[in-house]
Amino acid sequence: MGWTSMTSAGMAGHANPKAYLDDQFTYGRTLDGGGTRGMRVIDSAFVGNRVWYAAAEIIQDGEPQYVIALVCLVKWNPKARDGYVFGYKEMEESMGPCEADCPARILRLLSPTAKEHALDWRRRCLERLRMHGRKVTDGMRLRFPRPISFGDGHSGTDFIVMKKGEKITFRNGDGRGYYRITGFRDMSWTVVPETKVHRTIFAAAPAAAIAA
Template sequence: MTAAGMGEHKTPKQYLDAQLNYTRPATDDAPFQGCRVLKSICPGNRTYYAAIERFDENGKRIYVTAVVCLVQWNPRAADGYIFGYKDMDEESGPVEAEASEAILELLTSSKHPWALDWRRRCYRNLKLKKRDLPDGCLIRFPSPMKFTDGSEHSEFRVKKEGRKTVLVPPSGYGRFHVSRLMERHFEIVREPKIAKTFFPAA
């Protein structure tokens, strides 16, 4: 859609929040529907995650579920179509599983296998991101990674440069950057500590 199509909303998050806050009176063909956003995020304007509360005509909660929207956002699009999205709920088993802990904690219980799998994947990704990656540690990926210079490596020494994390092969030659590093699977290699030898004074 164009900016005009988004109305007064200036960001994907604002637009999607508005779409998911609504009430629809009962008709002869459909019962009352009430929906409100309890918490939402849209990191990088790439994927929108929200905890959505469904409620009845009296405003009483029925359940809280998760909604995920794939977002296409290009404010400088030459044709003027700056925004698009595809929405699904957690029971559709979204591939994207980066919902925040604050959203996950708001969800009510579910027995749907795809929803449960999605929640497990979200918590797994949160656990990966919380790993401590100290400067100088050695990490190992399950298989070698190929880089633009043609080299392949599976082990790296972590080098912190301010907010930037650089990976250096154990040989010391080369400096590499791996996108979304903390979301990837790797192990922190426990290296043996070499005890210093002390010689008593004669």
């Protein structure tokens, strides 16, 4: 499907994209042949101010059937000059969305599926969660599989983490410079074990025998 755009009036009183989409995808309809079919958003998240992820329960004749993932690309600009402050493009997991940073709590709510594109999307989400879950501490040395080049002429594979709160920057492998590596959590890298030099302690020599 294409993009749906609207002014703030079209959002029917909802204050933000998450509230609007939660309501938009919770509904019930009467079928022409009798019976009802609907959907209910169980949980959702608006990630990075650009993608809405949701676990949505499919309901048939008032009975829950299964839970799928919904993904909406979002454009949100409350100060848009043309008045169109909100736009979204809807997909569901079986369409194989490129966006794959769905929170773990939503993935845990989904029903088993045999749909190939949905399975691939779930695997990509889990892999991204794994990569973003890797622990990074101040002073840690990371090694990337390919050299990373910078404007100052430096190019290297080894970098030392400089962490202050949530802010992470790097020094080169020699402990010099000041570098930012955008999206490093999405990259492959390994931790270089720290080599520790231990002080050698020699056993005390036995006391000399005292001549009689």
